[in-house]
Amino acid sequence: MTRLNRERVLRAAVALADEGGIESLSMRRLAQELDVVPMALYKHVANKEQLLDGMVDAVVREIELPQPGSDWRDAVRRRVLSARTVLLRHRWAYRVIESRTGPTPAVLEYLDSMIGVFRDGGLSADLTHHAMHALGSRVLGFSQELFDTSGGAAAPDAGAADTMAERYPRIAELAGAAAHDGGSVVGGGCDDRFEFEFALDLLLDGFERLRARGWTSAAG
Amino acid sequence: MTRLNRERVLRAAVALADEGGIESLSMRRLAQELDVVPMALYKHVANKEQLLDGMVDAVVREIELPQPGSDWRDAVRRRVLSARTVLLRHRWAYRVIESRTGPTPAVLEYLDSMIGVFRDGGLSADLTHHAMHALGSRVLGFSQELFDTSGGAAAPDAGAADTMAERYPRIAELAGAAAHDGGSVVGGGCDDRFEFEFALDLLLDGFERLRARGWTSAAG
DNA sequence: ACCTGAACACCGTTCAAGT
DNA sequence: ACCTGAACACCGTTCAAGT
Numbered sequence: 001m002t003r004l005n006r007e008r009v010l011r012a013a014v015a016l017a018d019e020g021g022i023e024s025l026s027m028r029r030l031a032q033e034l035d036v037v038p039m040a041l042y043k044h045v046a047n048k049e050q051l052l053d054g055m056v057d058a059v060v061r062e063i064e065l066p067q068p069g070s071d072w073r074d075a076v077r078r079r080v081l082s083a084r085t086v087l088l089r090h091r092w093a094y095r096v097i098e099s100r101t102g103p104t105p106a107v108l109e110y111l112d113s114m115i116g117v118f119r120d121g122g123l124s125a126d127l128t129h130h131a132m133h134a135l136g137s138r139v140l141g142f143s144q145e146l147f148d149t150s151g152g153a154a155a156p157d158a159g160a161a162d163t164m165a166e167r168y169p170r171i172a173e174l175a176g177a178a179a180h181d182g183g184s185v186v187g188g189g190c191d192d193r194f195e196f197e198f199a200l201d202l203l204l205d206g207f208e209r210l211r212a213r214g215w216t217s218a219a220g
Numbered sequence: 221m222t223r224l225n226r227e228r229v230l231r232a233a234v235a236l237a238d239e240g241g242i243e244s245l246s247m248r249r250l251a252q253e254l255d256v257v258p259m260a261l262y263k264h265v266a267n268k269e270q271l272l273d274g275m276v277d278a279v280v281r282e283i284e285l286p287q288p289g290s291d292w293r294d295a296v297r298r299r300v301l302s303a304r305t306v307l308l309r310h311r312w313a314y315r316v317i318e319s320r321t322g323p324t325p326a327v328l329e330y331l332d333s334m335i336g337v338f339r340d341g342g343l344s345a346d347l348t349h350h351a352m353h354a355l356g357s358r359v360l361g362f363s364q365e366l367f368d369t370s371g372g373a374a375a376p377d378a379g380a381a382d383t384m385a386e387r388y389p390r391i392a393e394l395a396g397a398a399a400h401d402g403g404s405v406v407g408g409g410c411d412d413r414f415e416f417e418f419a420l421d422l423l424l425d426g427f428e429r430l431r432a433r434g435w436t437s438a439a440g
Numbered sequence: 441a442c443c444t445g446a447a448c449a450c451c452g453t454t455c456a457a458g459t
Numbered sequence: 460a461c462c463t464g465a466a467c468a469c470c471g472t473t474c475a476a477g478t
Contacts, residue, residue, distance in 0.1 A: 003461085027452060039453085040462050048452065098318075100367055107366075108388050115390035129394045133410065134419035137364035144357035144364040146327075147320055168328050170335035174349045190353065194437070199354035202426035203419070217414070223442080247471060259472085260443050268471065 006044045010054045022092035057106040059093045062086045072121020084141030094142040131207045226264045230274045242312035277326040279313045282306045292341020303361030314362040351427045
């Protein structure tokens, strides 16, 4: 058994969360996984919060940054989609990122380089700032889908679906019109990738339109 | 002391979370607040998850739905902003909503009526479906700001700010250009309301453009 | 029908010791 | 320098009893 170190602790924590979900990650369970007593972990991470920070950094560093192509729009798009594939590999990560009270170094680095793409593409600092806010979590490849569908919400049985359709006719209409596979409410049964790119492209188109017209915010 | 009931339990839970944050809401603490033994709660809510469901419903029912005005764009806008004021009253709510694995009745009702505004405005079921996804959590008045700023992330001291500026020059530039009050990284020191409306309007503009041109998704 | 007490199987973390 | 043991102050929840 090699000596414990921060690297090994983080690696094991990510593996544990990947496998059993973030709710299965406790200091005690992690220690057990490493054949060590819980308190041994505290020599390598100050506490659980710092452990989570380290896990976020590890995941964000996995994101490949494709070389910026010809135009900024495409470069941003490719980066965001590449972040998305990483976040899909670690389904717990977006929740942990959201729960952080401050950005970790790897995230700052990522944001800094993403801002660079916008700026090099000719967007003003003002517009870039608002664009980054508008993208929000989408800049890291995840969108807020209103509900946590990662757990696989059970599809309602036929009877429940009938009374649903009665009580929420407009939702039922949409589900009928667009449910490719599952056929649940908004959030299930759709092509997640399509929805993600749809919104992303609307925003990028909007940024480009504002850039082209030399838009600036009042306060900027 | 009146008899306990679901109503009183939910009310106390919301009050507790409003006051002390969601992390201060435990079944035991809530019971204490109600001068009752923890197990007494379980006659009125099945478990903590169902308690949280009930709290979400209570909050969502607080949202006032302004009468739909002349055009759908304005009606959606006003509804979303009215949801936003409620969610700002209960700073814990958006996290709890995100953590639900399925929509609660009040949320379904809200979504159903919001879909109605789009449909009555002349958007196809297909476009409405994608629009609802694109709005995501924004439909309920909150956006994913990448980090939890509700805790009031400490502004870095001058020294830290200097090394930050060295390591992350583009972030520093943006912070300098746009920090009205605080002057922190993306997420702090900006006019949250402006950022929220900026992104909302970009999306609504995009929807309108697609509607006007009779856009439809390939699969739709 | 509603509330209680005691218990179970967990948490994160401190503190004082071991090697 | 690194790991351990025992303990503290918490969790959500079950189960069998009380009134």
